[in-house]
Amino acid sequence: MRxxxxxxxxxxxxxxxxxxxxxxxxxxxxAWRLRGVDGIEVRELYSGGIRLMEALVGFERAVIVDAIVxxxxxxxxxxxxxxxxxxxxxxxxxxxxANLAVALEFGRLAGLRLPTEIRIWAVEALDVTSFSERLTxxxxxxxxxxxxxxxxxxxxxxxxxxxxxT
Amino acid sequence: MKKRISIxxxxxxxxxxxxxxxxxxxxxxxxxxxxxPELRGFEQFCLGRPAEEMPVITNxxxxxxxxxxxxxxxxxxxxxxxxxxxxxxxxxRELFYSAFYVTDHTTHFYALGGxxxxxGPDAPPAERNILGVIRKVGLDIGKEVIACRARxxxxxxxxxxxxxxxxxxxxxxxxxxxxxxxxxxxxATARKNIEFSLFTLKxxxxxxxxxxxxxxxxxxxxxxxxxxxMGTVDEQNRLNFYDGKIRVVDPDGSEFLKxxxxxxxxxIAERVEPWTYLKFPFLRNPGWKGFxxxxxxxxxxxxxxxxxxxxxxLATPLAQEHFEKxxxxxxxxxxxxxxxxxxxxxxxxxxxxxxxxxxxxxMLELATDPEITSPEVRTLPHEVTGVGIGSVEAPxxxxxxxxxxDSKGMLEKVNLIVGTTNNHAAISMSIRKAAEELIRRGQxxxxxxxxxxxxxFRLYDPCLSCATHALPGTMPLVVNFRDPAGAVVRSFRRDx
Numbered sequence: 001m002r003x004x005x006x007x008x009x010x011x012x013x014x015x016x017x018x019x020x021x022x023x024x025x026x027x028x029x030x031a032w033r034l035r036g037v038d039g040i041e042v043r044e045l046y047s048g049g050i051r052l053m054e055a056l057v058g059f060e061r062a063v064i065v066d067a068i069v070x071x072x073x074x075x076x077x078x079x080x081x082x083x084x085x086x087x088x089x090x091x092x093x094x095x096x097x098a099n100l101a102v103a104l105e106f107g108r109l110a111g112l113r114l115p116t117e118i119r120i121w122a123v124e125a126l127d128v129t130s131f132s133e134r135l136t137x138x139x140x141x142x143x144x145x146x147x148x149x150x151x152x153x154x155x156x157x158x159x160x161x162x163x164x165x166t
Numbered sequence: 167m168k169k170r171i172s173i174x175x176x177x178x179x180x181x182x183x184x185x186x187x188x189x190x191x192x193x194x195x196x197x198x199x200x201x202x203p204e205l206r207g208f209e210q211f212c213l214g215r216p217a218e219e220m221p222v223i224t225n226x227x228x229x230x231x232x233x234x235x236x237x238x239x240x241x242x243x244x245x246x247x248x249x250x251x252x253x254x255x256x257x258x259r260e261l262f263y264s265a266f267y268v269t270d271h272t273t274h275f276y277a278l279g280g281x282x283x284x285x286g287p288d289a290p291p292a293e294r295n296i297l298g299v300i301r302k303v304g305l306d307i308g309k310e311v312i313a314c315r316a317r318x319x320x321x322x323x324x325x326x327x328x329x330x331x332x333x334x335x336x337x338x339x340x341x342x343x344x345x346x347x348x349x350x351x352x353x354a355t356a357r358k359n360i361e362f363s364l365f366t367l368k369x370x371x372x373x374x375x376x377x378x379x380x381x382x383x384x385x386x387x388x389x390x391x392x393x394x395x396m397g398t399v400d401e402q403n404r405l406n407f408y409d410g411k412i413r414v415v416d417p418d419g420s421e422f423l424k425x426x427x428x429x430x431x432x433x434i435a436e437r438v439e440p441w442t443y444l445k446f447p448f449l450r451n452p453g454w455k456g457f458x459x460x461x462x463x464x465x466x467x468x469x470x471x472x473x474x475x476x477x478x479x480l481a482t483p484l485a486q487e488h489f490e491k492x493x494x495x496x497x498x499x500x501x502x503x504x505x506x507x508x509x510x511x512x513x514x515x516x517x518x519x520x521x522x523x524x525x526x527x528x529m530l531e532l533a534t535d536p537e538i539t540s541p542e543v544r545t546l547p548h549e550v551t552g553v554g555i556g557s558v559e560a561p562x563x564x565x566x567x568x569x570x571x572d573s574k575g576m577l578e579k580v581n582l583i584v585g586t587t588n589n590h591a592a593i594s595m596s597i598r599k600a601a602e603e604l605i606r607r608g609q610x611x612x613x614x615x616x617x618x619x620x621x622x623f624r625l626y627d628p629c630l631s632c633a634t635h636a637l638p639g640t641m642p643l644v645v646n647f648r649d650p651a652g653a654v655v656r657s658f659r660r661d662x
Contacts, residue, residue: 132211
């Protein structure tokens with residue numbers, strides 16, 4: 001079955017850390033909307049870096065949805081940075097892992113088959129340090145915006161989200 | 167009046183963390199501290215929930231070591247529900263935990279700590295990562311690292327039910343047994359892990375230990391601290407990640423304490439400083455004397471190096487062989503009692519690789535244990551004691567979960583001492599010492615200071631964030647020099 005799956009959509013986040021869960025919320029809703037659609041795998045992931053790269057192996061195309069914290073960013077703002085932008089943030093200060101840019105290069109050097117197209121959606125978070133299963137209000141409002149963007153990008157006819165928002 | 171230098175390596179992918187260096191009037195280093203952000207409200211988040219949810223809630227605290235939280239929580243539930251798991255369940259837990267250790271220590275060495283040595287401590291930051299390791303050692307090593315992670319992640323998923331957030335731990339046991347077919351696969355994986363561990367130790371030997379400059383870095387005084395050490399040992403005082411007594415040795419190597427995890431509060435207290443939300447655990451006796459070395463200071467260290475320092479020997483043959491070589495290399499022979507500890511903190515990288523080999527060998531022992539396929543993996547609980555305390559050795563230190571519940575098992579109190587927390591004081595001391603050697607009269611070579619400070623905290627493999635997955639922002643590394651009034655008078659940054 002895996003051979004038929006060309007696209008992976010990954011929601012990254014900690015499900016119990018407030019806005020950090022926004023990526024997970026988006027893909028839960030997306031999974032509902034894509035029910036019955038072939039060729040797209042939707043997955044929740046709770047760790048980045050090398051593990052994220054490993055999750056991309058074998059797919060032609062990938063979508064990643066995550067929270068982001070930028071200096072002075074307005075909560076709920078939706079960004080769609082190119083992977084190339086992430087290379088500018090490559091650094092070695094990681095205490096536990098490589099960042100995505102390094103991880104992707106690592107995977108390619110090691111001969112792994114990684115997506116030729118990777119699209120990223122990031123939502124500016126307000127609170128990523130409080131344990132809670134709720135998003136803050138502005139981030140909550142961004143969920144359908146990202147969802148529609150991703151569905152448009154995937155180019156599929158998708159149903160409505162129903163009950164996947166909690 | 168003090169000046170303050172702020173090193174702020176905030177990109178959320180790597181986790182928040184900031185290093186504060188306070189300069190004295192002469193421009194020397196007065197103090198240095200690692201700061202990390204507080205994750206708020208975990209206790210409140212848990213209160214009122216059934217305690218049996220904790221193994222699957224607490225493993226979401228952190229995307230890096232969920233297996234450790236899952237295991238400590240599961241063991242706390244054993245105590246809370248007064249149930250003793252069957253022998254096969256304990257072995258499955260330890261087998262699962264050993265596979266986790268192999269992946270965690272492998273990742274740290276090749277992606278995080280190892281590049282400082284393999285690529286070189288003064289190499290450009292953008293090269294000191296796993297890509298630099300591949301360029302130095304060869305492409306095959308990258309493939310080996312990926313293969314090692316993949317086969318062990320598969321075992322973790324097989325045993326734990328999920329690859330990242332395991333779900334198999336239950337009070338009184340483990341939720342599933344394994345088939346003979348699965349056992350055979352685990353055995354094959356363990357054998358490959360042993361080969362890989364030995365290969366990795368050889369890399370360390372060839373590239374680090376046989377390089378005079380790198381050896382000097384490991385054995386020199388820059389990264390040396392004489393503190394207490396903590397780790398878990400079995401009944402024969404051998405290293406154990408999963409279970410045993412917590413042993414503390416003093417700076418001379420003599421056994422200072424040995425206690426059950428349930429007694430942790432008798433021996434450990436937590437210091438709060440006004441300038442940070444971090445807590446600094448210390449030994450109640452001798453007590454908190456500040457960020458200082460020595461037998462009179464309650465500062466202790468709980469790392470791979472600490473675990474080797476508290477162990478009389480290792481329980482598996484090849485790891486024991488390498489442990490002896492390690493002790494010999496540092497000249498720590500017993501003199502009338504226990505052997506003295508290795509105080510050179512950079513040796514933690516070597517100690518981590520010996521632990522990697524131990525984990526691989528232990529995995530093989532358990533995979534070939536006749537009992538490992540037993541279907542008897544659960545003892546049903548029948549009572550609620552109201553208190554459950556469990557501990558394991560997380561890769562980055564002794565991890566304790568402490569729960570208090572009502573008579574129905576609903577949580578009323580939660581306290582966690584996580585691996586990195588044990589080392590907060592020691593990390594600050596190492597950063598200070600590294601900075602002291604390099605900053606004189608306010609003068610410093612920017613790159614050298616940054617590199618050495620990074621090395622000082624990276625050797626502890628600190629867990630700086632429980633949300634390590636979020637996409638990076640735009641502030642990789644910023645260093646601000648502040649005048650006595652707090653104004654920034656100089657600033658530089660590293661983008662990697």
